[in-house]
Amino acid sequence: MTLLKIEDLNKSFKALHILKDVNIEIKKGERHVIIGPNGAGKTTLFNCIYGTLPLSSGKVYLAGDRIDHIPSFKRTEKGMGRTFQKNNLFEELTVEENVRLAIMGKKKYRLNMIKPMQNYTDLAAECRRLLEEWEMIDRRAVLVKELSYGEQRLLEIILSLSTNPEIILLDEPTSGMSPTETSRFVKLIKKIPESITLVIIEHDMEVVFSLANKITVLHHGTAMMTASPEEIRGNQMIQEIYFGGGALSHD
Amino acid sequence: MKKAFLSTGLLLITILILPLFISPFLVYLSTEILVFAIFAMSLGLIMGFGGMPSLGHCALFGLGAYTVAILSEYTANIYLLLGAAILISLCFSIVTGYIAIRNKGVFFLMITLAFTQVLFLITSRMKFWGGNDGYSASVTANFGFGEITSNMGLFYMMGFFFVLSYFLLKLFVNAPAGKVLKGMMENEGRMIALGYNPKTYKMIAYLIAGSMAGLAGGLYIYKTQFVSPALFSVHMGAEVMIMVFIGGLGTVFGPALGAGAFVFLQNYISTMTDRWPLILGLLFIAIVLLKRGGILHLIQFVTTFGLKLFKPSRSRNAPVDKQVKGKEQAS
Ligand SMILES: Nc1ncnc2c1ncn2[C@@H]1O[C@H](COP(=O)(O)OP(=O)(O)O)[C@@H](O)[C@H]1O
Numbered sequence: 001m002t003l004l005k006i007e008d009l010n011k012s013f014k015a016l017h018i019l020k021d022v023n024i025e026i027k028k029g030e031r032h033v034i035i036g037p038n039g040a041g042k043t044t045l046f047n048c049i050y051g052t053l054p055l056s057s058g059k060v061y062l063a064g065d066r067i068d069h070i071p072s073f074k075r076t077e078k079g080m081g082r083t084f085q086k087n088n089l090f091e092e093l094t095v096e097e098n099v100r101l102a103i104m105g106k107k108k109y110r111l112n113m114i115k116p117m118q119n120y121t122d123l124a125a126e127c128r129r130l131l132e133e134w135e136m137i138d139r140r141a142v143l144v145k146e147l148s149y150g151e152q153r154l155l156e157i158i159l160s161l162s163t164n165p166e167i168i169l170l171d172e173p174t175s176g177m178s179p180t181e182t183s184r185f186v187k188l189i190k191k192i193p194e195s196i197t198l199v200i201i202e203h204d205m206e207v208v209f210s211l212a213n214k215i216t217v218l219h220h221g222t223a224m225m226t227a228s229p230e231e232i233r234g235n236q237m238i239q240e241i242y243f244g245g246g247a248l249s250h251d
Numbered sequence: 252m253k254k255a256f257l258s259t260g261l262l263l264i265t266i267l268i269l270p271l272f273i274s275p276f277l278v279y280l281s282t283e284i285l286v287f288a289i290f291a292m293s294l295g296l297i298m299g300f301g302g303m304p305s306l307g308h309c310a311l312f313g314l315g316a317y318t319v320a321i322l323s324e325y326t327a328n329i330y331l332l333l334g335a336a337i338l339i340s341l342c343f344s345i346v347t348g349y350i351a352i353r354n355k356g357v358f359f360l361m362i363t364l365a366f367t368q369v370l371f372l373i374t375s376r377m378k379f380w381g382g383n384d385g386y387s388a389s390v391t392a393n394f395g396f397g398e399i400t401s402n403m404g405l406f407y408m409m410g411f412f413f414v415l416s417y418f419l420l421k422l423f424v425n426a427p428a429g430k431v432l433k434g435m436m437e438n439e440g441r442m443i444a445l446g447y448n449p450k451t452y453k454m455i456a457y458l459i460a461g462s463m464a465g466l467a468g469g470l471y472i473y474k475t476q477f478v479s480p481a482l483f484s485v486h487m488g489a490e491v492m493i494m495v496f497i498g499g500l501g502t503v504f505g506p507a508l509g510a511g512a513f514v515f516l517q518n519y520i521s522t523m524t525d526r527w528p529l530i531l532g533l534l535f536i537a538i539v540l541l542k543r544g545g546i547l548h549l550i551q552f553v554t555t556f557g558l559k560l561f562k563p564s565r566s567r568n569a570p571v572d573k574q575v576k577g578k579e580q581a582s
Pocket residue numbers: 013016018036037038039040041042043044045
């Protein structure tokens with residue numbers, strides 16, 4: 001079943017035509033990795049899918065419903081989560097407070113103006129479960145700004161998972177992580193159930209091939225090809241463009 | 252919740268016993284301080300927790316004041332008068348807030364100022380209600396327990412509303428809606444990605460702040476018996492902003508301290524020297540340079556620093572009396 005469908009998507013910044021007639025279909029449960037050199041328009045594509053940026057033209061469907069005209073927070077309500085390429089967290093709050101704020105986004109009582117937030121026991125319990133699952137429970141009382149960069153990247157993902165998404169857009173989740181952190185990250189990502197669809201922008205080829213079951217190559221704003229990892233590996237042109245020249249390695 | 256009750260209780264006790272320790276003139280002055288404290292705390296909510304620096308918050312205060320002054324011709328019922336003051340300010344907040352919260356930073360500042368300027372122009376042309384010269388009202392507070400005419404009575408009346416406002420704000424900032432508001436100020440993009448609608452929370456805060464400023468304005472008349480378009484001046488809007496700043500941005504109680512310091516200094520220093528604006532200016536510059544820190548932050552800093560000197564081993568567990576001053580830390 002197609003969960004996310006991007007149809008003839010175009011995006012321009014004034015005269016700059018960044019995304020050109022992009023068509024991608026993402027099936028439920030897929031681990032869909034988007035690769036492409038810097039400046040190809042990958043982050044812009046995510047911003048368009050999520051509604052952070054308006055489209056110039058085209059359509060975006062989530063589970064059959066058009067979503068390209070609704071505000072971003074409503075896309076979250078409809079089951080779309082995202083992480084940001086640059087860490088985008090509440091730095092002055094603790095890990096636990098960050099996660100609670102994230103979980104509360106789908107609670108009815110988020111508009112309550114009297115009862116202290118810390119008194120909601122369901123919030124505390126869900127927060128604990130999530131942090132245990134992601135092996136961050138020991139760090140729960142630490143201020144986010146004091147976390148290592150890799151831990152912050154992980155928290156990005158935990159926050160996006162807190163909203164109970166059906167699909168998550170992960171923008172370069174491993175960028176800036178140490179090799180150890182990266183392998184720990186891959187291990188944790190593999191534990192995410194198939195009920196949650198993942199769309200991942202990734203530069204590290206090892207990570208790409210250990211996670212992906214579909215790969216889209218974005219080049220100069222065009223979705224050149226969507227195929228299985230094996231086909232991508234076997235494709236002569238892709239090999240030359242990316243693997244030969246090493247253009248995929250992040251600067 | 253416990254913390255809010257505790258700090259409110261202490262504040263209440265302080266207000267109750269304060270007149271025993273200060274001169275009659277200070278009691279009189281404190282009446283004004285308490286009114287401005289409510290006003291400043293309400294601005295502190297949208298500025299310090301919502302990131303909405305309103306230069307036109309005085310519009311709500313002024314509207315509350317004009318409402319009570321004008322309606323007092325027809326009724327002396329204080330519940331009706333204050334209720335009307337809150338209602339009118341709330342209505343004005345709904346209209347202006349709807350437009351203002353779509354803007355950020357300087358644009359928010361300018362839009363709120365523009366609304367206030369409109370009221371300034373209208374009230375200065377309203378010949379029937381005094382125009383530029385202002386309008387005198389003769390109001391006496393009576394909550395059903397007899398008329399409040401003494402300075403002491405007024406002090407307790409304002410004190411009651413001050414403690415009530417403090418308590419409500421304290422509940423709000425620790426409740427989900429308040430935490431979301433603060434999160435929105437710190438990182439709006441992330442909050443949207445978490446499924447929160449920024450406008451909802453900003454609007455809620457704007458309406459609470461507006462109604463509270465209206466209440467403060469309504470109370471103000473019981474002390475001054477006089478309103479004038481000056482309530483809608485840029486000067487007034489800036490003064491209350493300065494109170495928030497010097498008291499402590501991002502805290503509930505800080506702006507109240509700021510109001511206290513401001514009114515106190517204004518009244519005392521201005522009797523000693525006419526350079527009062529200069530002294531206020533220097534104080535303001537010092538605090539802005541210290542970044543975000545107001546009097547409350549200074550007190551917190553001094554107490555934690557002092558505690559470290561005395562109890563190097565357990566500096567994090569401040570005893571209760573120190574926590575009173577540091578009580579805003581949690582919010
Ligand atoms: N807000 C913007 N305004 C103008 N140009 C932009 C904006 N955002 C991105 N771009 C441009 O769009 C191109 C693609 O950027 P991006 O989507 O971040 O690439 P990628 O994530 O693939 O590295 C870049 O050339 C970038 O400079």
